[in-house]
Amino acid sequence: MSTARQMSLGLSMRYHGYHVAAWRHPDYVPGCNVDFSAYRDVARHAEAEKLDMIFFADGVAVRGTDTPEGALSHDMKNAELEPLTLLSAIAACTSDIGLVATASTTYNEPYHVARKYASLDHISGGRAGWNVVTSWSDQEALNFNRTENLAREERYARAAEFVDVVKGLWRSWEADAFTHDKAGGQFYDPAKLHVLNHKGPFFQVRGPLNSCRTPQGEPVIVQAGASNQGRDIAARHAHVVYSVSQTVEHAREFYADLKARAAGMGRTGAAPLIMPGITLYVGATQEEAQAKFDTLQALIDPLAGLALLYTFCGDLSGHDVDGPVPFDALPQGGIISIGAGLLAEAKAGNLTIRQLYERVAAGFTGRFLIGTPESIVDDMQMWFETGAADGFNICPPMLAQGMQDMSDYILPELRRRGLFRTDYPGTTLRETLGLA
């Protein structure tokens, strides 16, 4: 089976679980969302199970607006660890698994980003990945001298230049530039230093980077953000695309579009690998899986539920939660492209407000599946084999339990079918992803 195409699997670890009610579950340990050792232990488990990478989404604010009033204090998504410091600490406690952290091109400077990910690549022996995002919330703007986020065009223009600068800085030094010639007194060969001298509309960055070429040459680039502009950045640069698709048809279309854009830019090979987010509720029987799901759904506080809808729907607290979603009264032009799919789903399914927020809570805007190992792996295999996905970004409702479920149920079934590796092929993330 070893030469057959196999899935890539990432584990999304933010908040120690994505379900809005995870922290109310009896098994959730209070404080694990800011406890390094809790993340470290799950990372080690994921590595023992040979997952490709762990992944941290990020935002540079408490994003909630406390709308409806009081909602924010019912949500655990206001306290976390900063992903790069966290991943660097995890790097020291692991040896093979990929380490992907999000950094926004809207609220950072390329020199810092290039440097920190290069450093993580050195520290981890070639396992670093940067998830490029452009951010979406006004709360973030308010922490960085602005009153609102940049408009999408400007955000993505900045992002495109930002990625160019970061890659240019990563190429400051050729791999064999540092000669360490003790006798001759020459530390590096000047012919192998390339000063960037970038001068663009958003950034003037001279370089070089004060680091040497990293173990991977350049850290892996992951991209998340599905608009036309987001897809262009992904097609040009990304090794992995973290996507959101509710249906296999949408996923196939996205997959084909991304691969075609990449080919159109002259890229060959497997990248960009498309990895939709997926949330699993799995048990030995369908009943067991459903019971896990029902337990969490029953814990959703209505205030926290309405807050989940705020970025797509505005404040719905004036409406009956068991009444229909008031489509005509919604603010126009959702902030974030993934909102559109959810609203389409709500319309098609005639969902009530409560049903919509329950649906968002269950999958954190992504797709969720409730089932046995066989039924879930059937579904994953179908996506994998019909041009909808190269793998999946697993977003567990509760992190430690979700990783345990992967171990107990999903990975054995994937391996029985030859769909997932039994060992790492090398030590760098590029090798693990089959891109070396």
Next chain:
Amino acid sequence: MSTARQMSLGLSMRYHGYHVAAWRHPDYVPGCNVDFSAYRDVARHAEAEKLDMIFFADGVAVRGTDTPEGALSHDMKNAELEPLTLLSAIAACTSDIGLVATASTTYNEPYHVARKYASLDHISGGRAGWNVVTSWSDQEALNFNRTENLAREERYARAAEFVDVVKGLWRSWEADAFTHDKAGGQFYDPAKLHVLNHKGPFFQVRGPLNSCRTPQGEPVIVQAGASNQGRDIAARHAHVVYSVSQTVEHAREFYADLKARAAGMGRTGAAPLIMPGITLYVGATQEEAQAKFDTLQALIDPLAGLALLYTFCGDLSGHDVDGPVPFDALPQGGIISIGAGLLAEAKAGNLTIRQLYERVAAGFTGRFLIGTPESIVDDMQMWFETGAADGFNICPPMLAQGMQDMSDYILPELRRRGLFRTDYPGTTLRETLGLA
């Protein structure tokens, strides 16, 4: 001895050794300057020896200007790891030692700095410290959309506001804000959240920080930068001041001035602790110490030596290196306050250009001592007991060897005299420094 006042000791680890010729020494392992495990091993050694903290200076550029031409390629100070990612990885491999990294207020945003150091404080269980600097090189400006560094007044005005914002963000949440009330559905108590809403001339930062109160309450603040404005920031905020003094008279004056400024601002207690940088060449005999020193000094490449003088003296390559320092031809108004002391020393001692760069190389702008454990500890004790220092920031010419020398020679002698601890008093850096 345990209640008597004891020294604080930091170990400065940048570049894996400060001497400009360290990398040419037979014992220097090529590549250790970017090798995580090499830093980790020294950090563990420092922790086994109960040092207060490890310390990383930093700059966000290859600072050398390649003046004189070719000099840059003879210097190892162009490749390093980023200090926060490095310290976070070290945090995961240690349990007690303090972890201090430099971040410039000129080229960062306060929200990122507050968040990353808070995260390091969480990950390390309360051992994080931030060394506040304002940067001094134009090379850094060129990596951040500018053509030259800000003038000192503006740099320090920005720094003062920056530190206020960071401390404000660290106070976003009271220590017991997070109630984790699973039954009631309330994750935190809204009365214990404080939104900063800062609006100042340099920064508009709403907050709150998306983290919770850290183990230390707030990470330790270290300050380096000795001008009038730098001293004011230190007096107001710093727990530790990293200083440079060539003479005990200068050190006493600096010490008294800082303590008086702090008292004038209403501060009580031991902080700010004053820790001058010091570089030690130590051996069982004076001859052995001198031989260690001579070996390194003999390895200084003249090009690299002249480059060391560039920030104080400009390009001196047109002058005879064995002739006098051309004081009248030097650029006016050194960029960095520590330059003045060195030039005064050169004038008083009638140093040649070579002697001056050898002197800078030997102490990396700080003071250096060549001697036996007894003579060196005599000197340290005299400073410690006569109002010149609360401890020292040890800047080894070669890192691993320097830490070994501390272990073999200096620490046993300090302990014999009751001047240094035999164990950590607690687990946080504040406790270690006696500030808890």
